[in-house]
Amino acid sequence: MGKIVQCELCPNGCVLDVNQTSRCRTRINKDGKLYSIVYGKPCAVHVDPIEKKPFFHFLPGTKAFSIATAGCVLSCKFCQNWQISQAKPQETDTYDLPPDKVISYTKTYNCKSIAYTYTEPTAFYEYMFDTAVKAKENNIKNTMHSCGYINEKPLRKLCKYMDAADIDLKAFTEDFYDKICNGSLKPVLNSLVVLKEEKIWLEITNLVIPTLNDDMKKINEMCRWIVKNLGADVPLHFSRFFPHYKLTNLPPTPVETLTNARKTAIDAGLKFVYIGNVRTEAENTYCPSCKKILIERTGYQIIKNNISNGKCRFCNAAMPGVWS
Amino acid sequence: MTRREFLKAFVFLWSFLSLKEDSNAEGKNEQLHEAMFWRRVEDG
Numbered sequence: 026m027g028k029i030v031q032c033e034l035c036p037n038g039c040v041l042d043v044n045q046t047s048r049c050r051t052r053i054n055k056d057g058k059l060y061s062i063v064y065g066k067p068c069a070v071h072v073d074p075i076e077k078k079p080f081f082h083f084l085p086g087t088k089a090f091s092i093a094t095a096g097c098v099l100s101c102k103f104c105q106n107w108q109i110s111q112a113k114p115q116e117t118d119t120y121d122l123p124p125d126k127v128i129s130y131t132k133t134y135n136c137k138s139i140a141y142t143y144t145e146p147t148a149f150y151e152y153m154f155d156t157a158v159k160a161k162e163n164n165i166k167n168t169m170h171s172c173g174y175i176n177e178k179p180l181r182k183l184c185k186y187m188d189a190a191d192i193d194l195k196a197f198t199e200d201f202y203d204k205i206c207n208g209s210l211k212p213v214l215n216s217l218v219v220l221k222e223e224k225i226w227l228e229i230t231n232l233v234i235p236t237l238n239d240d241m242k243k244i245n246e247m248c249r250w251i252v253k254n255l256g257a258d259v260p261l262h263f264s265r266f267f268p269h270y271k272l273t274n275l276p277p278t279p280v281e282t283l284t285n286a287r288k289t290a291i292d293a294g295l296k297f298v299y300i301g302n303v304r305t306e307a308e309n310t311y312c313p314s315c316k317k318i319l320i321e322r323t324g325y326q327i328i329k330n331n332i333s334n335g336k337c338r339f340c341n342a343a344m345p346g347v348w349s
Numbered sequence: 350m351t352r353r354e355f356l357k358a359f360v361f362l363w364s365f366l367s368l369k370e371d372s373n374a375e376g377k378n379e380q381l382h383e384a385m386f387w388r389r390v391e392d393g
Contacts, residue, residue: 027389027390027391028389029389029390029391030387030388030389030390031387031388031389031390032384032386032387033386033387033388034384034385034386034387040390052384052387053381055381057389058383059383059384059387060381060382060383060384061381061382061383061384062380062381062382064380064381064382065380065382066380150384150385150386151382151383151384151385152382154385176386178386179385179386
């Protein structure tokens, strides 16, 4: 055995010679051992409404202590946080925030949960994992917004401490993942199934990009896959694209496209379909039984919450989610 | 510019660049934490 190592965290499976850094830029081979170089060094630290992640069925109206380090396992051409996700850790300003301090700040700011978000939490797996363990000990919930591009073994280990996950299902074709994200779709679908099996509260986000993934046939196929493999109760967020990073040549997604996507998803059987990044009535939660507004939102703010003890206040139908 | 002024400017520039180099070096001083989920592979 020499000093070459292979990272087994994500499907990239980087094989690294001494002093080489992984594709996610956060792991390095030092003398035949693999190290994380971002542990306890977040470059983004904020207190956000949980709705911003977005989680619409998980502790609505609460605050999430949100952290991210530099780095990502994918390199999406449309990334909205590319300044940190595609940066090397050395290129970012960081805070000294080991897991204990994250817990302490979470309590200080009266947050019910910690969100591993903004960039790709898989790229700071060890930091997320250790923080999540401590959070659990302190009765704080753990959530992540991830692309789901992670191997099954580390994901299942993480699931013991994770309470909720919002997964970006970026498109429903291998071609899109290959050409636009430099990744592949299959591992993401596997992660979604694993999260469901592990009983983690799951929501899905799909950024609809004009001409690249806005074909209603594929959206229909994606929604039917979700219903069949994850269930009709999984909330789906269609998010409006704005030109960013390497896709500044495309226009923002027309609202009509998002409305069509939502209709397609509802027709496919999904019960909770939202539109994000634009103000419409599709940011409210409606009761699938009596059709009344259960949670009225404007942006990330809750105007009215008609869910009581996990049930619709009007017709008493049980609502899927984590409400307290 | 006199010889004295030139020397002063040179010394100032030199100290500035040295300082900048030091601060970059500090930024690159990685804090290492052993990773999970990896394995050694055979050479070649």
